[in-house]
Amino acid sequence: MTILSRQTTQEESELGIPLSKVCYIIIKAREFDAKDVQTDPDPGSNPSDDRDISVLEEHEDDPAEEELRSLIDALSVDEQVDLVALAWLGREEYPDDWTEVRAIAAEEHNERTAAYLCGNPLLADHLADGLSALDLNCGDFEAAHL
Structure with missing residues (x-):
C-alpha cells in the first residue's frame, strides 16, 4: 500500500458517511442541477415526437x-x-477545520436536511469542493460508474 492510499483511508475515516455515498449524491445533484427552466408547461406532444427534450x-x-x-x-x-x-x-x-465545521453542522441539524441541500443550486460543486478540502475526490468512483 502506498503512503497516499494510507492518507486517503485515514482522512476518509473522519467522515461518518462513506465516500461512495457522497460521490453518488454528487452525481445525482449534477443531474438535478443540470435542468433548465420549463419553457412550455403544456406541450401537448408525444415525447417520442419531440425527442424527449422535456426531460432536460x-x-x-x-x-x-x-x-x-x-x-x-x-x-x-x-x-x-x-x-x-x-x-x-x-x-x-465556515472554518477550514473539519472537526469544527462538523460540530456546527451537528448542532444545527434538523429534519429538513434534504430540502435544505436540494435548495442549494451548487450542491454538487460544494460537496466536491468540501471533499477536496479534505484531500478526497470522486475520480475513481466516477470512472467506475460513468
Whole structure:
C-alpha cells in the first residue's frame, strides 16, 4: 500500500458517511442541477415526437429531484450531518477545520436536511469542493460508474 492510499483511508475515516455515498449524491445533484427552466408547461406532444427534450427541463414532479431527496432522507443523522458539513466546507463560509465545521453542522441539524441541500443550486460543486478540502475526490468512483 502506498503512503497516499494510507492518507486517503485515514482522512476518509473522519467522515461518518462513506465516500461512495457522497460521490453518488454528487452525481445525482449534477443531474438535478443540470435542468433548465420549463419553457412550455403544456406541450401537448408525444415525447417520442419531440425527442424527449422535456426531460432536460424542471418540472414539479422531477424524478431527479425526488431521487436526490430520497437519497438524503435515507441517510443516518451522522451521514446527513457530514453531508451538510462537506457542503459548508466547500462553500468556504465556515472554518477550514473539519472537526469544527462538523460540530456546527451537528448542532444545527434538523429534519429538513434534504430540502435544505436540494435548495442549494451548487450542491454538487460544494460537496466536491468540501471533499477536496479534505484531500478526497470522486475520480475513481466516477470512472467506475460513468
